[in-house]
C-alpha cells in the first residue's frame with residue numbers, strides 16, 4: 480500500500496477533527512465517507528473532496544478500494560460495524576468507548592484475532608502533547624516512582640461563553656439515551672478517556688469504588704455527575720481518584736467542548752501537574768514539574784486539543800504501514816471498559832469492585 484485509502488463511517492460532529500489528519504497527508508487519503516443521514520454524507524464528501532459517499536456502511540465496506548475505516552458512530556453501533564469491517568478485510572479504528580458491554584468487546588477482539596488486519600480503539604487524550612510529555616517524564620524517572628494520581632473534570636455552561644469566540648454546539652442527545660450510548664455520559668462516555676489516562680500514566684488497576692449522583696443538567700438531561708471514583712493500582716500501595724462536577728454557570732474558554740481536565744501525579748521525588756486538556760480553563764503553563772525544589776514549566780507545547788486527533792490518527796496510519804499495533808489494542812480497550820463499568824457497579828451496590836468481576 481503506497482497511500483492508505485480511508486473511509487469514515489459516521490461523519491457527525493467529531494469527524495471534523497478526524498478529517499484534519501488526512502489533509503496534506505503523504506500516507507493516507509480520505510477516500511470515502513458514510514453517514515445514515517444522506518445530507519450529511521453528501522455535504523462531508525463535498526467538503527473533504529472524498530471520492531465516494533454512502534448511506535449504508537455495508538456498501539462502503541464492499542468497496543475494495545477502501546483499505547481502512549474509522550468508526551465514529553453512536554456507541555451501540557461500534558461492535559457491529561467493527562466486526563463487519565474486520566470481516567470485510569479492513570483495518571479498523573473505532574472511537575471510544577470501545578463498545579457498550581464487555582461481551583461486545585470480547586466479540587470485537589475475537590474478530591480482530593481472526594483477521595490479518597488490526598483494530599485499535601481511538602482515545603485521543605494520550606496523544607495530547609502535554610499528556611504525552613507527562614508520560615515521557617514519568618517513564619524517564621523524572622519524578623522518581625509514580626505513587627499517586629488525582630484527576631479532575633469540570634463540565635461548564637454549554638453554548639456561547641463570550642461574544643466572538645468559537646462556541647460549542649450542544650452535545651448530541653443520543654449520548655443521554657442509555658440504549659444508544661450504553662448508559663453513563665460521564666462514567667462510560669467521558670470516563671473512557673479518564674480511565675484510559677489513569678492506566679496510561681500509572682499502570683494496571685485492581686479495584687474501584689465510586690459514588691455517582693444522577694441529576695438533570697442545564698438542558699434537563701440526566702447526568703451522572705457529580706461523581707467521585709477512587710481506585711487501587713495492581714502494583715504496590717498506589718491509589719488514584721477522579722472527581723467530576725458539572726458547574727452549569729462556569730464559562731469554559733474552549734474551541735471544542737465546555738469541559739476541561741487537570742491531573743496531579745505525585746512521585747517519590749517530585750510532582751507533575753497537567754493543567755488543562757480539552758479547553759483552556761486555567762491560564763497557566765499546560766505542564767509543570769517540580770523536583771528537588773526546582774519548578775520546570777513546559778510552555779512550548781502545542782495546547783490545541785484538536786492536535787491530539789491529528790497526532791492520534793497519523794499514528795494509526797503509520798502503525799498500518801509499519802505493521803504494528805497502535806494503542807489502544809482491543810485487550811486494552813476491554814480493560815478500560817471494565818474499569819468504567821466497575822465504577823458504575825460500585826456506585827450502585829456501595830462496595831468495591833474488582834475489574835475482573837465485569838464479564839458481560
Ligand SMILES: NC(=O)c1ccc[n+]([C@@H]2O[C@H](COP(=O)([O-])OP(=O)(O)OC[C@H]3O[C@@H](n4cnc5c(N)ncnc54)[C@H](O)[C@@H]3O)[C@@H](O)[C@H]2O)c1
Pocket residue numbers: 488489490491492493494513514515516519534535536551552553554556574575576602603651668
Ligand atoms: N474527545 C473525543 O474523543 C470525542 C468527543 C466527542 C465524541 N466522541 C465519540 O465520537 C463518536 C461520535 O460522536 P459524535 O459526537 O460525532 O456524534 P454525532 O451524533 O455528531 O455523529 C454520529 C454520526 O453517525 C451517524 N450514524 C448513525 N447511525 C449510523 C449508521 N448506521 N451508519 C452510518 N452513520 C450513522 C449519524 O447520522 C451522525 O452523523 C462517539 O463514539 C463519541 O463518544 C469522542
